[in-house]
Amino acid sequence: MGSTLRGAHWDGHKLCIMVEKVVEATLKLRIKRLTGASHGLLVFCEKCARRFSEALSNPEPEFEVYPKLTCKLCDLRLAKERNELTKGCEAFLWEYPQRNDEAYSELAHILQIRDFADLDPTPAHYYLAFLVREGLISELVTTNYDCNLERA
Numbered sequence: 001m002g003s004t005l006r007g008a009h010w011d012g013h014k015l016c017i018m019v020e021k022v023v024e025a026t027l028k029l030r031i032k033r034l035t036g037a038s039h040g041l042l043v044f045c046e047k048c049a050r051r052f053s054e055a056l057s058n059p060e061p062e063f064e065v066y067p068k069l070t071c072k073l074c075d076l077r078l079a080k081e082r083n084e085l086t087k088g089c090e091a092f093l094w095e096y097p098q099r100n101d102e103a104y105s106e107l108a109h110i111l112q113i114r115d116f117a118d119l120d121p122t123p124a125h126y127y128l129a130f131l132v133r134e135g136l137i138s139e140l141v142t143t144n145y146d147c148n149l150e151r152a
């Protein structure tokens with residue numbers, strides 16, 4: 001999380017930022033789908049109407065707000081509140097008009113995945129690399145393998 005991008009501060013690899021990007025993109029697709037077809041009046045819960053008030057006002061679809069309801073935006077609101085990136089990504093892939101490689105490419109574009117290859121290693125990455133170089137460790141097991149270890 002402390003990595004910079006090409007020497008400059010970058011937040012694109014922080015979980016909350018990634019969730020925000022994917023939820024925002026998914027919200028646009030979902031509102032477009034919900035308002036595009038011949039649906040009746042849209043109904044959202046109070047929490048979602050408040051959380052997504054900006055997205056729901058530009059352009060403003062006709063909708064009503066009911067306080068105690070699970071609405072068609074609740075999954076996105078909860079993904080954002082709970083920092084659930086996988087749920088946000090899954091929702092995006094379901095909402096994307098074409099369910100093929102294009103959807104995955106667009107998701108990677110939204111999340112700026114290409115930039116992850118240019119993140120700068122932190123001192124921790126270099127110390128791990130030094131240990132390997134000096135033969136003090138021969139294997140490194142991690143659940144978070146990344147390009148920074150390679151570069152270091």
Ligand SMILES: [Zn+2]
Binds near residue numbers: 044045046069075
């Ligand atoms: Zn809701």
